[in-house]
Amino acid sequence: MKKFLILSALCIFLVSAAFGQGTIKIGGTWPLADVTGEQGSKAAQLAVEEINKAGGVLGRKLELIVIDDELKADKGVAAIEKLVTVDKVDFLMGGMGSGVALGQVPTMKKYQKIVISTGAASYKVEEALGKDADWYFHLHPWDYEQGASYLQGWNDIRKKYPAVKIDRMFLAYEEGAFGKASYDSSKVMFGKDYNFDGASFKSAALGGGDYSAMIEAAKAFKPDIFIWAGYDADALPMLEAAKAMKFNPPLFVGAPPGWPKDFGKSPLADNVMLYGMWAPSINDVNPVSLKFYNGFVAKYKAEPATYFAPLSYSAVYVLANALQKAGKAAFKADGSVDNAVVIKALEETKYLSALGETITFSPSNIIKHQGIRNQKILQWQNGRQEVIWPFEVQTKTPVYPFPAWK
């Protein structure tokens, strides 16, 4: 009896060694103290669990190992080194800040693991990657693509709703890397067709929060559309200041990476437009989004507050689907990943994501594998972010113009 047990144990061990080699390991780095990274990593974990519950990939279970990059480049590099050399992960995933990504790129180049990147919008990252980084799959749109998509979006909206008049555009930007990049790319993009101007302000996220001078400049410019590129901390205080200064542009657009909790409950929020990639309202038009949303709320007892959650969730699915498609050929005989095979499978990705769009990969300015290119234009209506554009996922028609302050 005892002998039989040992033998069968040995058999199981040998079989799993030959076929499964245990789990498929994905190494993720996100800034865990930030809500983007915290929810992004948790959403990725949710996807892993869903996939494993449905039987895993190629008969093996997925395993996600997450390390905090602390939004610091040196910590991000150490995390990649640990994931690759100590944890021996098969794939890399994650990312948020461009600074960390810039630090990580040389290390990633060294190991050439397939990376599904969920962050890093700065074109500098693309420059650092170079055209040979075919193992780098960038889901998040580059900063210049975001600019282009807004141009597209506003043109489409003007066409569909002739009442909407856009000629004078004012961009208020926070003075750090994020805002400055938005301003630079928008100036190039919109400068030709629009009467374009802007002003910078110090974000409340970095100890500022005084918008008066900026709003005064904007008011003097009399824009048809006022866009601000700052952080969530600026959202309500800026509206309050705009109200106090009786600044009332026909279109009031915010482009922060996230929104404050309960922003929609503020009466000032109504009819503010925004750029974003996802909102819970997409649940109405997209079953994947609904599944993700319900799963996330059930598991973590909190609403996903940032698009990094559905984006990271999608990243896991994109990878899992490609592996499934590649089949056993995805792994070489020694158990290592056959990059060529998996890259090919990833290139064929057609995944309807929780973000609303179908993710495919194609070349961007420099790299070969760029995923999502569009941001969405949304509008706060009755406490909810409703999608206005792209029209395929539109959930409500726009309210125009932005009503006068009461």
Place this chain on the structure above:
Amino acid sequence: MAHSKKAIPWIIAGAVGVIGIFLWKPTVLVYGVQRAGLYASIALPMSLTSGILHIVNLAHGELLMVSAYITYTLALLLGLDPLLALIPTMLVMAIVGFILYELTIRKALKGPELNQLILTFGIGIALSQIITLIYTNQTRKLHLDYVSASMTIGETSFGIWDFTFVALSILMTIGIRMFLSRTKLGKAAVAVGQNPKGASIVGIDVQKTYAMVFTISVVLVGIAGSFFLTRQSLFPSVGSPFTMKSFSLIAMAGVGSISGVLYCSLALGIAEAIINGIPHMSGWSDIVFFLIIIITIAVRAKKTRKI
């Protein structure tokens, strides 16, 4: 007499400057004064601890942040206006301040001078992490109608709520000065601040004085935090930039000078507003802040050297 004579050219220069700014962009003065009020009301409590306990409290901004979160929570739970929630917040902050002093600062005061710096650095990290664990770092903001209160003169409209910070800072200055000159504890605090050994010889309980002064300053931070909440969004690192700003203001005013903090805030607030008023220049406003600090310190150092 000689002193006031020397001040005359300065007063004239100041008046000319103010008139010049007024003619250029009158709102700059409004925004500058409002900003100054915010800076001063946050820096003033710190000037008390640095003047009397001689410590640089690197957790100052985090205490501001914690008090704002406390006010926020009370406002949500009890449905109170933050300015009413201010009163329970003061109580909670008094307890927080006293416990912090008794458990940590008291012991560190006995060690090498800079230990308080690192200790408060550690306290700052711990406080912001505790808040992150409880509230996550997602931004929060109370909606208050009155913060958009507005005033229109001619063509220009501007917000007037931020003048409450000006009022708060002036009240705080008067309050601190009255406390230091009129109350028994305040007088003892001044004595302890100047010479702790001497003060203990004349029978002042130095430890008790330190504890009370620290607690009072934390309560004042609590008041500033409640007002801060009315205007600003909340997130765990919201306070930290104000630590260095307050510290800089205090150094500029001269450690221990209460009303100096008020004047320096005013100078900096207006200087920042001027830079912000020039299109596409707001990124440089920080440099003005730090240049003014360096110049003030250098001039003062030169003056003292001449003696």
Place this chain on the structure above:
Amino acid sequence: MAKLTTKNLTKHFGGLVAVQNVSFSISSGEILGIIGPNGAGKTTFINLISGIYMPSSGTIEFEGVDISLMPACERAKIGIARTYQLIHPMEDLNLIENIMVGFLFAGNKSMKEARRLATELCESMGLRDLDREVSQLTMLEVKKMEIAHAMANTPKLLFLDEIMAGLNSDETKEMIALVKRLAKERDLAVGVVEHVMGVIRELTDRVIVLESGEIIAEGPYETVSKDKRVIEAYLGGTA
């Protein structure tokens, strides 16, 4: 030949005059007493000579060279040394290391040389156990260390600021003998500020009396102590 001469030396702080029109000189081998009531400007005077303060007007000449505006550290190098009324030794250095400082910087000696010279100096002054922390020293040892600390500059001119304060009569006697011996052996010009008139009488060759920053009397102790203005200045004090 005068080692040090001051002419109309004046120092004021804002409106307050601390030293006014002091002209005096001191020669090698001479021990000069400087007395006067509290606040008469004695310590300010030493601070002016050692370079802690720069004079408001007037000149200081040392060995015929005008040093009025020379920084303190340079004056230490050309042979001016002093002790302090409130003694704050370098607490992070031990006894011998405290003495080495002068040799190292005023004397520009190497570490090895400075240690040897400091050891010699300490032994000649009766200091033992040179590796002790300064907190372990007795009052007399602290005073001796303060003198040795100044002597490490290998000075030609030495000012002692109330070095006897706090010593008992035996210790005072020992110190008087020590100062006399040092002055003689090294041909020093020594300025002594003291409150105890007995010490001044025993130690000095000549005395100047300061009041409100001005010299009001000068001469041997016996003469000066009978001067009317001096007695008035002290209001029948310790004299």
Place this chain on the structure above:
Amino acid sequence: MKRATSYILPVALVALGVLFPLFFGPYPQTVARTIFKYMALALTWDMLFRSGQVSFGIAGFFGLGTYAAALLALKAGFSYPLAILAGALISGIFAYILGFLVLRLRGTYFSITTLALAEIFRVILRNWTSFSGGPEGIVLPQIIFNGDSRCLYWIGLAVLLVVVVVSQYFEKSKLHFSLISIRDNEVSAQTSGVNIFRTLLVVFTVTSFLQGLIGAVDVVSVGYAMPDSAFDSNYTLLPLAMALLGGQHSTWGPIIGSVLLGVASEYLKLKIPYGHLLVYGVIIILVILFMPEGLIGLFRKKKGAKRG
């Protein structure tokens, strides 16, 4: 005999440091490299602090070296070794010039002025976009040694060793005496012939040169520079905390302190992914409260007890 034994530990540590990559993989190497960086910064801070001056300008001169090296490599085509040296030199030269302004200040005023200078550097590099690449920073075409983690480790170690040697020189030479006398009693130091300003100027220049060197090596090892990361206030606060936790006014203190905090932060992060910084903060609080002399105080006390 005593001399010989006192060399054993440092030599063994250096040997261990040099051979480390032969036994440990890229991950420990990368972690060690980060620790070396902070350790070196902590030491440079302590070197000036031995004179009693508390500098808050570490990040300033670190960032200056970072940007100088990166810009020279990128725009003037300097080779990396040359760019590193030039970065350090520029940082040192700036410190030498600014020294005439700040080194006459004492206490809080000195600290705040160094902090202000660091901020001014940052604001200039952030706003002078045409020159510095603006807030988004600049990217180097490749990193030194093609990113070989062993070589990066060794160059980090080499910089650290340079700093340790300078620190030991400060400890064993005349400078040790001048620094302590300035710290303990500035007035008496002057009348003992110590030229306070010149001493401070030398130390300020040398430590800033080293901080620039550390920054320059860091940028060629990371491959990019951004104003907000090159002048991150963590480069000021963490080295300061490390030096004080380890024990001030010595070479060993900052070394021990940075190992403690460096290892703790990495280890905690792996054990407690969400919320590790809280434990980190608590460690700092506890060490300061229960070891006010720093970790090295424990050894010193033991030594003192033995002697007594």
